[in-house]
Amino acid sequence: xxxxxxxxxxxxxxxxxxxxxxxxxxxxxxxxxxxxxxxxxxxxxxxxxxxxxxxxxxxxxxxxxxxxxxxxxxxxxxxxxxxxxxxxxxxxxxxxxxxxxxxxxxxxxxx
Amino acid sequence: xxxxxxxxxxxxxxxxxxxxxxxxxxxxxxxxxxxxxxxxxxxxxxxxxxxxxxxxxxxxxxxxxxxxxxxxxxxxxxxxxxxxxxxxxxxxxxxxxxxxxxxxxxxxxxxxxxxxxxxxxxxxxxx
Numbered sequence: 001x002x003x004x005x006x007x008x009x010x011x012x013x014x015x016x017x018x019x020x021x022x023x024x025x026x027x028x029x030x031x032x033x034x035x036x037x038x039x040x041x042x043x044x045x046x047x048x049x050x051x052x053x054x055x056x057x058x059x060x061x062x063x064x065x066x067x068x069x070x071x072x073x074x075x076x077x078x079x080x081x082x083x084x085x086x087x088x089x090x091x092x093x094x095x096x097x098x099x100x101x102x103x104x105x106x107x108x109x110x111x
Numbered sequence: 112x113x114x115x116x117x118x119x120x121x122x123x124x125x126x127x128x129x130x131x132x133x134x135x136x137x138x139x140x141x142x143x144x145x146x147x148x149x150x151x152x153x154x155x156x157x158x159x160x161x162x163x164x165x166x167x168x169x170x171x172x173x174x175x176x177x178x179x180x181x182x183x184x185x186x187x188x189x190x191x192x193x194x195x196x197x198x199x200x201x202x203x204x205x206x207x208x209x210x211x212x213x214x215x216x217x218x219x220x221x222x223x224x225x226x227x228x229x230x231x232x233x234x235x236x237x238x
Binding site for chain 2 (some may be wrong): 011031033034036038040046047048049054055059091093095098099100101102103104105
């Protein structure tokens with residue numbers, strides 16, 4: 001099983017600041033030309049929403065302040081200018097193996 | 112726009128079987144571009160993938176649940192279902208269904224990310 005470790009567990013920032021969320025995999029989730037990692041946003045009481053797939057591809061209707069990067073075992077979700085509605089939970093998910101796993105989540109809170 | 116909706120009892124007794132269905136609207140479950148997946152989230156905790164199915168019936172199951180799990184598809188109803196036997200309190204969770212998108216290399220395709228998700232349904236296991 002590929003274990004995903006997200007850090008930090010909680011990130012305290014102010015609106016307008018830049019957020020950097022990390023997701024580290026216990027083994028590589030990349031193949032030649034493909035990075036098998038997705039990011040989701042979850043608001044309280046709602047289902048997760050896909051933000052990023054393939055480590056860096058924004059999903060439909062996702063604002064361009066959200067960006068993803070990384071390869072191999074280390075991945076980053078960056079939110080360039082935090083809006084009030086961005087202060088929620090974020091999860092990464094790997095599909096490098098057919099035992100699909102999620103990270104434990106990062107909570108983004110208002111400082 | 113495709114939408115998914117979970118349905119089923121919100122309460123199950125310990126040792127009994129939990130059964131949920133997911134109805135797909137706005138698209139066909141027969142598509143060759145997707146699998147269909149189940150994910151759960153215990154109250155206040157993270158996400159756990161349960162299993163996924165192709166319209167033809169091919170499945171991927173989480174090894175930790177495989178012995179208790181059956182996922183099936185009913186193309187006539189545009190619906191797929193989950194049954195989990197011998198439930199305990201540890202199975203209490205919000206259960207989500209989701210489209211499990213295929214990603215393809217030059218040689219093969221396999222399930223990848225989940226999009227979109229149903230709204231989720233809380234199942235409580237209690238006597």
